Amino acid sequence: MPAQSGKPTAAPWEELLYGLVSDEEDTDEDLLDEWYDVMSGLADHPLDINTATREELELIPFLNDRQIEDICEYIYRYDSMKTTGELALIESLDRPRRQLLEYIVYAGDNRKETLPSVGNMMKYGRHTLTATAKIPMYKRKGDINGYLGYPYKHWLRYDFGYRDRVRLGIVASQDAGEPMFADKNPAGYDYYSLYMQLRKTGRIESLTLGRYRVAFGMGLVAGTSFNLGKTAVLNGLGRPVNAIRVHSSRSEAGYMQGAAITLRMTKRLTASVFASYRPLDATLNRDGTAATIVYNGYHRTIGEMEKKNNTRATTAGANVRYAANGFHAGATLVYTHLNRRLSPDTEVLYRRHYAKGSDFVNWSTDYGYIHHLFTLQGETAVDRHGALATINTASVYPNDRLRMTLLHRFYSHKYTSLHANSFCDGNKVQNEHGIYAGIGWHPSPQIELSAYTDLAYFAWPKYLVSGKSYSSDNMLTATLSQGGWTLTGRYRLRLRQRDNEDKSALKNRTEHRLRLSIARSLEYGWGCKTQLDLAQTYFKRRDRGLMVTQYANRTFGHGQISMNVSYFNTTGYDSRLYAYDPGMLYTFSSQAYQGHGIHYALMARIAPWHSIRLSAKVAVTDYFDRPTIGSSYQTVYRSSTTDVEIQARIKL
The missing domain is CATH 2.20.50 (Outer Surface Protein A; domain 2)
Structure with missing residues (x-):
């Protein structure tokens, strides 16, 4: 195992991680938590880089396709790495990613293992128990009169892992103001997440029980794992990810509950099947239908507690994926049934095409080709009514110092999916047609320049927008590193259209942001x-x-x-x-x-x-x-x- 896994102080990868996502100011907090949780899991249970498959390397969220390809090629050419210091020999890996990799991979002895015995797992596995509490030194209005519980937030987490083969655990969490051993929480904590995953056992690539997240293709049908924003895409983080991960975070959004399995059918073909039955919180209409599904997880007041687990979702899905010689293609099907009909107020114009009904079906095809000079990726999906969503990207790497990315997406204003999570300027995979272009350039090892522009058109009214509208998002970033010093500058310009005061016309909302920083080790x-x-x-x-x-x-x-x-x-x-x-x-x-x-x-x-x-x-x-x-x-x-x-x- 890597030497750093025994370090007693805080993981330095936290700062490195923030350096990759600090530009994502408007990214959903739950997605950032999920990103952090995945990184925490990898840091606690590192991958053996010498035996890791391409699919396992794709679990590492900050690597792009070119970098994954170069790692696989290096292992194939030299048989194995003796130490992780050899990562410096892979030119496409920049310094931040090499440093992050040092915390989540190790160079093993390159032996293919069979399933270890229970005795060996208990002897050589790692148990981790974490207890955390947050104590406010003040009182909120709800603490005095309104909240059902006390003002303290606390959570417990137990996690067991044997190398990168076995992982199981439980998370129990209580938000401030939520009752414990009372009301709808007779088992104590308001939130529990149990999970178990077995990996690399014969034809079984992974077997997951309990709570988990799935991501197939580019997220148009099944994207309950994280997806970050525009800077992340420029850095190669927008690549397709086929993954089933345990849900070990405290977020109540986006997870499945049940079982999932990925089988290695042949050397080039994998098949995944998953089934889920989970409770949901919903705001109800007077007739008992659900107006909206609520994912914030708060159950502090009588009103919030009445929403807890008042709706059930049954979901089943499957994915097949073929990969050979740089080419890959896959197909995904997801079906969801709600025990309450989803019935939003469609009299409001911008909600006219919101998801509604009790049964939802989405299917898609994803495709791509990876070359050492370029990558092509895409996914096209339809819902049960035939509404279309498609996203396609092309990245070019003329050399190790230059990368260029072009992304196009079209999401019909009628397309609906309960589990979609992909690149967008709005907050959902619906009602958007846009094109994104980005470039990253390393003129020298000390200098990094990057820029992107994203233009989007919305064919149907949106919240605070009564008609068709446009948006523009542009960013320029420069970083200089020299002798322990790091100087960074970033400028962002965003233009979005909004209704004027009397809703007679659209007016531009203009936003300028500038960040300058200097760091010294x-x-x-x-x-x-x-x-x-x-x-x-x-x-x-x-x-x-x-x-x-x-x-x-x-x-x-x-x-x-x-x-x-x-x-x-x-x-x-x-x-x-x-x-x-x-x-x-x-x-x-x-x-x-x-x-x-x-x-x-x-x-x-x-x-x-x-x-x-x-x-x-x-x-x-x-x-x-x-x-x-x-x-x-x-x-x-x-x-x-x-x-x-x-x-x-x-x-x-």
Whole structure:
């Protein structure tokens, strides 16, 4: 196993991960949590790079097709890697990805194993128990009168893994305000996730029981695993992923519950089948039908608790995939039945083509070809009514320093899928026709330049848009690294159309964002980073925002101390600004700030013994422009909040 797996301090891959997704300010928080959870699972249970198949390497979310192909070719040519240091010899792997790989792969002895005995698994497997609690040093309005439970958030996680062959565990989570051993939570915690996965056993590529996520093709039919945004696509993260993963996060969105199996039919052909029966939360109409399905997982009030598990979804699906000589093709079919009819208010024009009914069928074909100079990928899907959705990408790699990507998608305004999750400018795979072009260039090992532009057309009205509309999103990023210093600059311009005040015409909403940062890795375990964020938006009024953030950390012996301070001053919600807030293990936190105030946090991690890691964090947010914070039941009757988080992790 890799030497770094025994490090007692916080995983440095967290900062590296944030560097890849920090541009994704508007990415759904649940998707970021899922991304982080996948990375945490890989870090806890690394892959043997010498025996990993291409499909297993595709489980690593930050690798693009060219990089995966180059790794496979290197292993084939030289038989194996002696150490992961040989990753530096693969020219298509840039420094951040090489560093991330060091934490999630290891160079094994290149032996194909049979299924280990239970005794060997228990002897050589790894048990990990993590307990976390968040304690607010203040009271919300709902804590005084409105919430059914106490104000503390806490969760437990047990995970067992034997190499990259066996994984099983359970997650139990309680949000602040939710009742425990009461109401609809007689078993204690509000949320439980049990999972088990067996991999690489004869013809069985993977067998998964409990809660899991599926992703086939490019996500037009089955994309319950994560999908990030436009910078991720430029970095090669938008590639098709055929994967069934355990659901070990605390997110209540996007998972399946039941069983899934992937079989190796021949050397080039795999087949996957999955079945799921899971409860859903729904807002009900007066006639008992479901108006909307709710995935936030909150059950704090009487109204939220009434929605808990009031609807059931039965889902079955299958996928076949053929891959040979760089070419791959697949077909996916997914059927879902809801025990309550989904009946949104279609009298509202923008909801006219929302998903409705009790039965949903989607099928698709995905296809692609991978060459060392270019890759072609795509998927075309239809729903039960014949409405079409298609997405196609082409990436060109003239050399190891230059990459260019072109992506086209067309999602009919009538296309509906309960499990679709793919690249889009809006928030769903529906009502969008767009083209994206991006370029990344390394003129030297120290300099990286990247840019993209994305244009989209929406044929049907959207929320806050009464007619056909357009959007434009553009970004330019430059990074200079030299002698331990890293200087980064990024500018983003977005244009979106919205209704004017009397809804007689559309008006452009213009958004400018600028980020400048300088980071320094110092000797003796010191590191620091200074970041400046600016925002300016124009719509009904002009909004401005400014934020300055300072990070510092010190790693020593058996521990680590880190701090961050953010001063922010914005004139409205549209000019809100984002900053990474280091947190507990298995928690990815990117905070949004608006108004005038300061946020500061101090976190310490220590490993008094090799198998035990303790963490504590204190975070304070002071507002200078308001006597209260929040609204409704989340209202805090003071101008500052202090949160304390503690975590204990035992690994045996």
